[in-house]
Amino acid sequence: MSTALHATKPLKIGQYLVDPAVVLAPMAGITNVAFRQLCREFGSSSSLYVCEMITARAVVERDSKTMQMITFGEGERPRSMQLYGVDPTSMAEAARIIVGEDRADHIDMNFGCPVPKVTRKGGGAALPYKRQLFRRIVRAAVKAAEPAGVPVTVKFRIGIDDDHLTYLDAGRIAADEGAQAVALHARTAAQRYSGRADWSAIARLKEAVTDVPVLGNGDVFSARDALRMVAETGCDGVVVGRGCLGRPWLFGELQAAFRGEPIPAGPRLGQVAEVLLRHGVLLADFLGEDKGIRDLRKHMAWYLKGFPVGAELRRSLAMVSTLVELEDLVGRLDPDLPFPDSADEPRGRQGSPARVVLPEGWLADPEDAMVPDAEDMHSGG
Incomplete structure (x- = not known):
């Protein structure tokens, strides 16, 4: 190309x-x-x-x-x-x-x-x-x-x-x-x-x-x-x-x-289900099953974006608690559903523009090299 x-x-x-x-x-x-x-x-x-x-x-x-x-x-x-x-x-x-x-x-x-x-x-x-x-x-x-x-x-x-x-x-x-x-x-x-x-x-x-x-x-x-x-x-x-x-x-x-090769077609829902389950296993290995599967919940809407999955099954997946339950729920997804065209649309947070919160007087002098007050300890953003 x-x-x-x-x-x-x-x-x-x-x-x-x-x-x-x-x-x-x-x-x-x-x-x-x-x-x-x-x-x-x-x-x-x-x-x-x-x-x-x-x-x-x-x-x-x-x-x-x-x-x-x-x-x-x-x-x-x-x-x-x-x-x-x-x-x-x-x-x-x-x-x-x-x-x-x-x-x-x-x-x-x-x-x-x-x-x-x-x-x-x-x-x-x-x-x-x-x-x-x-x-x-x-x-x-x-x-x-x-x-x-x-x-x-x-x-x-x-x-x-x-x-x-x-x-x-x-x-x-x-x-x-x-x-x-x-x-x-x-x-x-x-x-x-x-x-x-x-x-x-x-x-x-x-x-x-x-x-x-x-x-x-x-x-x-x-x-x-x-x-x-x-x-x-x-x-x-x-x-x-x-x-x-x-x-x-x-x-x-x-x-x-x-690499100039053909771009693969998007996966069918059955393949997405396999990836979702693999993600759950990896998170359970890293964080422990309880914490890892709870962490996976926030990914559900992104994995299922655009697929016609019923509301009840979506809710159950969003509340999943164990690997066994996850395996059962993804097994209920229709494996033959094609990857939706809408999946290339924006995903994740978007929100609205907002005023940037700055330290007092921050914009007064761009050449000022003074170090601000102690930085936060909070990692992760």
Whole structure:
């Protein structure tokens, strides 16, 4: 396919060849070791599958919940961890712990989270507005990870809102400070996940940052979306978040598309049922059966999106409690139902635009490098 032309090139991030150039975006409560393994089983083991966002302070203080969240599967390589922080000192110390204890092979830095509990601390999508502080934090992580050969990448948004755009400066600064790649979620923090991603911003970032790979993120809900993003923006790869919710086989479709092969047809409901059961088994192995199957409940609507499944069976699946019950319920699904055309529509949270909650006086001086008040310990976003 002609639209696969740009995407057929693998990415080089540090010592790792990312082929195809596809990254699973970290998503709170989603991209644990079970979901990452499921995505890898469908896609390429050479793509990147990033764990949930981890706070630097929680790593330094060895918060027990955070230390469980940075569990990686046997044979999971490269191990990709997303790190969040607002303080260069704690960021450097967290990176030193991660690489010194061989806990990850790749560190991705989060400067894109739009949720109020993060931005009100000056973190996530708020932080790139403070250009010098942003520079210091990226530099701290890169220098701490460098001796172990662990590459650092940086992900950010277009800006805080339409009046405070930060992405071009952020991309240049990250590349200057040694980031191995940058990724742009083509929305502002104020948009959150609403509206449409502005892919033209990805193209402008690609023009501005020429010495490291530029990845695009936002509204990739199918393999054809990914090909179109690469063709329209010239980006070097794609980051996929909400598009794979309830659809881990998307990574197989992306692999085929990026290699110029025919994109496989979507699975029939019987195949979806098998994947759903496999997801339940993996979650039970990771979290224990009780907690794991309860965690699976939130995935049900995504797996069944667009299929004509009766309301009673949907309700039962949404309240499933054991693997035996799960196996019984998925056995009641009609295995021959074809994959619905509507499944390529947006999935996951969308919501509405909202004012970004910032620390008092945050917008007064973009050159102010003062570290905000202590960052939150809450990992996961």
